Amino acid sequence: xxxxxxxxxxxxxxxxxxxxxxxxxxxxxxxxxxxxxxxxxxxxxxxxxxxxxxxxxxxxxxxxxxxxxxxxxxxxxxxxxxxxxxxxxxxxxxxxxxxxxxxxxxxxxxxxxxxxxxxxxxxxxxxxxxxxxxxxxxxxxxxxxxxxxxxxxxxxxxxxxxxxxxxxxxxxxxxxxxxxxxxxxxxxxxxxxxxxxxxxxxxxxxxxxxxxxxxxxxxxxxxxxxxxxxxxxxxxxxxxxxxxxxxxxxxxxxxxxxxxxxxxxxxxxxxxxxxxxxxxxxxxxxxxxxxxxxxxxxxxxxxxxx
Numbered sequence: 065x066x067x068x069x070x071x072x073x074x075x076x077x078x079x080x081x082x083x084x085x086x087x088x089x090x091x092x093x094x095x096x097x098x099x100x101x102x103x104x105x106x107x108x109x110x111x112x113x114x115x116x117x118x119x120x121x122x123x124x125x126x127x128x129x130x131x132x133x134x135x136x137x138x139x140x141x142x143x144x145x146x147x148x149x150x151x152x153x154x155x156x157x158x159x160x161x162x163x164x165x166x167x168x169x170x171x172x173x174x175x176x177x178x179x180x181x182x183x184x185x186x187x188x189x190x191x192x193x194x195x196x197x198x199x200x201x202x203x204x205x206x207x208x209x210x211x212x213x214x215x216x217x218x219x220x221x222x223x224x225x226x227x228x229x230x231x232x233x234x235x236x237x238x239x240x241x242x243x244x245x246x247x248x249x250x251x252x253x254x255x256x257x258x259x260x261x262x263x264x265x266x267x268x269x270x271x272x273x274x275x276x277x278x279x280x281x282x283x284x285x286x287x288x289x290x291x292x293x294x295x296x297x298x299x300x301x302x303x304x305x306x307x308x309x310x311x312x313x314x315x316x317x318x319x320x321x322x323x324x325x326x327x328x329x330x331x332x333x334x335x336x337x338x339x340x341x342x343x344x345x346x347x348x349x350x351x352x353x354x355x356x357x358x359x360x361x362x363x364x365x366x367x368x369x370x
Contacts, residue, residue: 079217083134086213087127087222090206090229094123097199097232108189110246111178112239112259113196115171119232119267120199122167123225126160130225150316153221154281160224161275164231164267171264178257190247196240203233218318218353220281224274231270235263281314290314290352294321297350303327303339305364312354321347322358329363336361 101117104110133156136149210226213219242259290312298307306326312319325343327336344357 079219080134082213082217083219083222084131086210087131087134087225090210090225091124091127091131093202093206094120094127094232097202098124100195101199104189104192104195108192108243110189110192110239110243111175111257112242112263113192115175115260115263116196116199116232116236116239118167118171119235119263122163122267123228123232125163126225126228129156129159129163130221133221134219150318151282153219153316154278154314156221157224157278158275158282160221160228161271161278164228164271164274168264168268168271171260171267175257175261175264179254179261190244193240193243193247196236196243199236200233200240203229203236207233220278220316224278227270227274231267235266238262238266277314284313287312287314287319290319290354291321293350293352294323294347294354294357297347297352298323298325298343301339301343301346303331303335304343309360315356318353318355320356320358321354322360324360324362326362326364329365 098117098120101113101120105113105115105117133152136152207226207229210229211223214223214226238259242255242262245255291310294312295307295310298304298310304325305328308324308326310321310323312321323343325340327339331339340359340361344359347354347357
């Protein structure tokens with residue numbers, strides 16, 4: 065017994081358009097920042113800023129993943145994919161996390177190599193700190209815009225990309241700090257490499273935070289909090305004598321649930337079906353982001369709630 069929300073083609077086009085607009089804007093900004101940071105970092109001898117340029121460039125990979133992936137994960141269910149294409153979004157999110165982890169590793173390796181040669185380090189130019197601060201402001205604006213769109217369309221992949229923008233913004237803060245320290249105190253020029261290492265550690269942490277929920281979705285991990293919400297709604301439906309075996313899983317932008325509903329054994333098949341239909345309609349309309357429900361009707365043999 066299935067029920068789902070049928071997203072219209074107009075809604076589909078609007079969501080895809082919104083995702084593409086904010087992602088294309090992000091790509092344009094990331095190109096500009098990556099080039100500016102790389103050039104300024106090279107001219108000012110700042111490894112921390114060059115590392116930050118690599119981080120900005122990695123955003124291009126994730127932007128592209130979202131841009132190409134949205135047309136697939138938003139596609140409606142078909143004969144070959146009766147449950148829809150929502151898991152493609154989780155795959156894109158994992159790809160974003162892997163890209164971030166690779167970037168973090170490379171940044172860390174380069175920073176460690178420079179720390180070993182700290183006696184040869186020379187202080188960076190102060191212009192590197194100014195560009196880093198400008199990057200913080202611009203990427204924070206992009207983060208807030210992308211997150212707003214992601215939450216409006218309920219897209220985990222787009223929200224992951226938003227946090228990638230935020231990680232780029234926050235990673236530029238220590239870059240500005242260490243560049244300023246190294247410029248004011250040349251004997252501490254090695255802190256520029258330390259800042260690059262810190263950026264790498266921050267990026268790696270963000271990668272794990274993005275990957276964990278996406279991996280849980282791909283292996284159909286139980287969503288206990290959502291299952292409890294489904295059960296709470298179902299128990300309010302007239303005719304429900306008991307509920308058990310409630311399960312919920314994430315699938316793309318929403319959740320899917322299934323549960324066993326106990327009813328009075330004296331009910332006719334038609335009446336029992338009506339109770340089941342009322343349960344699934346109540347859950348779907350409850351505003352708990354569940355858009356597909358499977359209800360199994362069974363007799364309440366002992367007359368008590370489970």
